[in-house]
Amino acid sequence: MEKRALIKKGAEAELYGGEWLGYDAIFKRRVSKGYRNPDLDSMIRSSRTSLESKLLGEAKRLGVPAPVVYFVDRQSHEIVMSRIQGVPVKNALAGMSGGSIGALFERIGEQVGRLHAGGVVHGDLTTSNMIICGGDVFFIDFGLGEYTRELEARGVDIHLMRRTLESSHHSCAKAAYDAFIKGYCRTMGSAAAEVLARAAEVRRRGRYVEGGR
Numbered sequence: 001m002e003k004r005a006l007i008k009k010g011a012e013a014e015l016y017g018g019e020w021l022g023y024d025a026i027f028k029r030r031v032s033k034g035y036r037n038p039d040l041d042s043m044i045r046s047s048r049t050s051l052e053s054k055l056l057g058e059a060k061r062l063g064v065p066a067p068v069v070y071f072v073d074r075q076s077h078e079i080v081m082s083r084i085q086g087v088p089v090k091n092a093l094a095g096m097s098g099g100s101i102g103a104l105f106e107r108i109g110e111q112v113g114r115l116h117a118g119g120v121v122h123g124d125l126t127t128s129n130m131i132i133c134g135g136d137v138f139f140i141d142f143g144l145g146e147y148t149r150e151l152e153a154r155g156v157d158i159h160l161m162r163r164t165l166e167s168s169h170h171s172c173a174k175a176a177y178d179a180f181i182k183g184y185c186r187t188m189g190s191a192a193a194e195v196l197a198r199a200a201e202v203r204r205r206g207r208y209v210e211g212g213r
Contacts, residue, residue, distance in 0.1 A: 012143055020070050020080050028052075028143075030077040045077040048143065053079050055120060055142040062118040064111045065138040084140065086133030093127070093169050093176075101172050102179040108137055109183025112157065115139075116195065117188055121146050121153040125161040127168060155198030158184070162203070 004018035004027055016027040030045040049072060056079075059066040067081040089108070093101060108130060115122060122129070123144030131138045146153065161180060165173040185192040 017083060023070065024083045024085070025070060026067065026081050026083045028079045028081070030143075042077075046074045049074060049077045049079055051147075052142045052145065055145045055147070056081065058118065058120055058147075059115060059139060059142070062114045062120065064114050065133075065136045066142075067138070067140060084131045084133050084138045086131040086138065088128055089130040089132060089137065090127035090168065092132055093172060098172070098175060101176055104132075104137070105176040105179040106183035109180035109185075110187045111137060111139065111183075112161070112180075113184045113187030113192070116149075116154050116157070116184075117191070119147055119149050121148050121150075121157050123153075123157070125157050126164045151194055151198045152202075154195045155202050158195060158199035159202040159206075162199070163206075 004016035006014065007017050007026070008015040011031075013028050013030045016029070018025055018027060020027075030049055032045070033041050036044070053069045053072045056066050056069050060068070067084055069079060069081050071080040072078075073080075089104070092104075096104070112122070112125065122139065122142060123146060124141055129139065129141045131140060148154075162173075162177050165176050165180075169176065181192075181196065188195065
C-alpha cells in the first residue's frame with residue numbers, strides 16, 4: 001500500500017495525501033459514526049461517497065473547475081481524486097487589491113451560477129473550499145452537496161457565502177459579495193432574483209433565531 005499522510009481529520013471525513021498510479025492525489029474517506037446502526041452507517045457513507053463523486057464530475061461537466069475523480073471505493077467509503085496545488089481563497093485575500101478581489105468574486109459568482117443553473121448545490125460554500133490554481137478557481141468538498149433545483153437549497157448556498165465573507169473577511173465582505181452577486185446574476189439570468197430573495201429570507205430567519213425573539 002502506498003504511503004499516505006494525514007492532511008485533515010474532520011467530523012465527516014479524513015483527508016490523506018499520497019500517490020495514485022503516479023499522480024499526486026487526495027484520498028477522502030468518510031468516517032464511521034458510532035451512534036448509528038452499523039448497517040445503516042455503512043449505507044449512508046456509501047451513498048454520500050457515491051453522490052459526492054458524481055457531483056464532482058457534474059461540476060466539471062458544467063464548466064466549473066473541480067478535482068478529477070480517479071477512483072471510488074464504496075466498500076471503504078473512499079474517493080481518490082486529483083490534488084489541486086494552489087492557494088485557498090481564504091488565504092489569498094489578505095494580499096489582494098480591491099480590484100483583484102472584485103474580479104475574483106465575480107468569477108466565483110459565475111461558477112456558483114453555473115452549478116445552480118445545472119441543478120447542483122454545493123452545500124458548503126466557504127472560501128476554504130475554493131482554491132486558486134493556474135488562473136482558475138477550483139471548487140472542492142462537495143460532501144454536503146446535492147442534486148436539486150429547490151429554491152431553499154440555492155438560497156442557503158448564497159447565504160452561507162455571505163456569512164463566510166462577513167465572519168472571516170470583514171474588511172472586504174461587502175465589495176466581495178457585491179461582485180459575487182454580479183457574477184451569479186450573469187449566469188443565472190432572471191432566475192437569480194428568486195434565489196436572492198430566498199437568501200435574504202434565510203438571513204432574516206438567522207437573525208431572528210440569534211436574537212432569541
